[in-house]
Amino acid sequence: MVEAAADDTVVTKKAKPGWGTLLRSLRNPKSGFMLLFGFAQGLPPALFLGTLYAWLSEAEVDLETMGVFSLVGLAYAFQFLWSPLLDKVDIPGLRRLGKRKQWIAPMQLIIGIALVVMAGLDPKSALATFSLLAAIGAFASATQDIGINAWRIDVADEVATLDILSTITQMGFRLASLVGGAFGLIMADRYGWPFVYVLFGGFMLAIGFAALFAPDARVSGDRAANAAVADAEVAELYNVGEVTEKVRNRALLAVGVLWTWAIGTVVVFMVRSMTAAPENRPDVTEFTTFYGPLIVLATIVLPAFIAAWVVKQQREGRHVIVAAPGVGAGHGVKFTDHLYRALVQPLTEFVGRMGWSLMLILALVLTYRITDSVWGVFAYPFYLGELGFTGEDVAFASKILGIIAILLGLAIGGWMITKLGRMFMLTFGAVIAAATNLLYADLAVGGARMQAASDAIGFTALVNGMAGWLQPLFFVAAPPSEGLARLAFTIFWENLAIGIAGAAYIAWLSSIVAKRYAATQFALLASLTLLIGTLGRGALGQMIEERGYYYVFIFTALIGVVAVVLCALEWAREARAGRRSGVVQPDPYAGEAVAAE
Incomplete structure (x- = not known):
């Protein structure tokens, strides 16, 4: 078995199996941060999708109104729809934190703030604000999940191995589910729901602060330097042997239409659910059951076939660039090139590397x-x-x-x-x-x-x-x-x-x-x-x-x-x-x- 290095090249590593490998991994600071991140992944779903309903029931919120809160689950179900942003977009002012931390730490702080503010509200009298905070918190939680999963892959090395980090993140997640679920209910019975949400909100704020000190791939804070790097990556699309711009644009158009339909379907459903009268409100479970597979088909399965077509064109030497004009000579960096790099290239890379496998x-x-x-x-x-x-x-x-x-x-x-x-x-x-x-x-x-x-x-x-x-x-x-x-x-x-x-x-x-x-x-x-x-x-x-x-x-x-x-x-x-x-x-x-x- 081989693993990918930071530049995606294949490398081998020597590692002593057994307790020695395990102990070395656990002593590495990355393992400690991974446990914190895993806990941060498991706690918000328990609070936004689990124990929250117990609080709403205690506050005598009717069941039809509670149904609106199930919308927050869509953020977790369809988080992959905005995952390309975390690979290709840097947040201005936060780039210096690192490629993944610029997304992880702010999302954790947003979750913590949302929980603390929710603790100061009465769910029944301030239901609109309460539900908005729950939705913001769930979206931030789903976004930090994307970033944490990528961070784990990025920072794994021969000491803090990918296998151990993957195990630790699952342990943190499950521990948080227990704390936020069963223990959350116990503490709510004894101290009240505001105390529980302030306490757990404080946990998330502390983890968000600790995340600032986690290792990560560095990203320059110089906007011009980052733009130059992005432009250089785009310029690779015009190298000899790459598919022509016409082929790329066809693939991008097809994938773009599919992703636009998927995102539009989710947005329309959420708007209908929040604006329609209770008796006309669509059912979240039915939507997920019927549209969920269609959205996955539109954003993963069909784009994978499109990516396979692009790879086939390139490998057969059809519709490929035979003479590179050079950067700035007849082709500038286009917005469509950046979109192709974000939406299509992750699939063409995966399909090209795996082939029929x-x-x-x-x-x-x-x-x-x-x-x-x-x-x-x-x-x-x-x-x-x-x-x-x-x-x-x-x-x-x-x-x-x-x-x-x-x-x-x-x-x-x-x-x-x-x-x-x-x-x-x-x-x-x-x-x-x-x-x-x-x-x-x-x-x-x-x-x-x-x-x-x-x-x-x-x-x-x-x-x-x-x-x-x-x-x-x-x-x-x-x-x-x-x-x-x-x-x-x-x-x-x-x-x-x-x-x-x-x-x-x-x-x-x-x-x-x-x-x-x-x-x-x-x-x-x-x-x-x-x-x-x-x-x-x-x-x-x-x-x-x-x-x-x-x-x-x-x-x-x-x-x-x-x-x-x-x-x-x-x-x-x-x-x-x-x-x-x-x-x-x-x-x-x-x-x-x-x-x-």
Whole structure:
């Protein structure tokens, strides 16, 4: 396995596998900043999309009005629409902070300010201002996510490795979800919602201040110098062998129309939702379910085919520049050139580098998380309706023990990556993620095996003891349900598998993008992860009604086998790519690099 250097050239590195690599990574300051950034990524969604509804309910805001607040989720769902800005646009006055920090730190400060100001408002009497602040905070949160994902890829090195940084960011994210979710509710009961939002707003302001000291790729504060660099990059489009301006403009027009439609669709929907009467207000879930896949198709899938056409023209020598006129001789730097560099070039770079392997990459991205993402919306109906557990049982098993399991899985996964390699863990993660669906299948028919296994290893006693100890903390008077142990046992092992698989998946996804286009390429690929779940939920709901949960879990486990096969093929592809580039080792931790003969 090889990694891209800062200039996108392929390099090898020597690294001692195991605890030595892990400890060196954790001692690096980049790891500490990564934990802070991961926490900053996980906290706002919990506050803007989760606990916020509890505050609104307590303030007696009606359900129809609450529906407007679900619009803030669109910022996270479609954040890739403005991801090209973070790759190609510098913020005046903030350029000196660094390429990524100029976006990250201000967004974190905006989130913190929004939370603190929201704490001073009454949601019912100042609903318009309250909802506007929530929307601003969510947009800033989604924007910092783009920047942080790109920052992780940019700063990774042989000490603070990409694999370890990817694991740490997931741990910070999950920890923030626990703090902002379960603990946020506890503190709100004791101290009130204004206290909670001031406290968490202070956290975000502190992280935003700390971000100023994080390492990053430097960007000159000289406007003329930055313009010259951008113009020089654009001038590369006119080199001999590049496609002609006519071909570029055709590709840009097609991609531009698709992106304009996608952005316009989202904007029109948001305007309708905020201005229409409650009875005529469109449903966010229906919009995301129907238009979400179409928007992804318009901004990712179809542009990828357009990019492939451009790459094909260039490789076949058709419609290419045969004599460069030189900078300023017959061609100036045009606005369309900058647009092409922002919208189309990240795709042509990716398609040109991957070739036909891109089909394998996309298939793996679409299927890797399918076993848990496709049925996630049916989890609570399964726990509460089908199995009859109480809300307290589910909160303990999924929100407390489940988060602990994910954090443990991430820690185990991060260490195992350093020992066994990224691609081995990616494949292993797909195996265990698929296998845990069989645990749910047993739970769906009574959970006798889950109960027996829980009793055998002492898990039942542990769960009952923890639930009893946490009762006063959560103000729960009822004792744990009789079947809580088998529910917690199943959720624990599934979330442990999700943590292990998630560490490997984010590391792999980060490794296949080019640093030059990290923000755009990562955001586009990450959006595809959710696509298959959105597409499949309708059919899955119908299957649940017709066949029941047991058959659905067997079916999703079989689908997971597809991801396992694709992981094996991707492992083989990367090993071949390493050998072709003159590197024998298939993974940076599998041993020292040796030049191929």
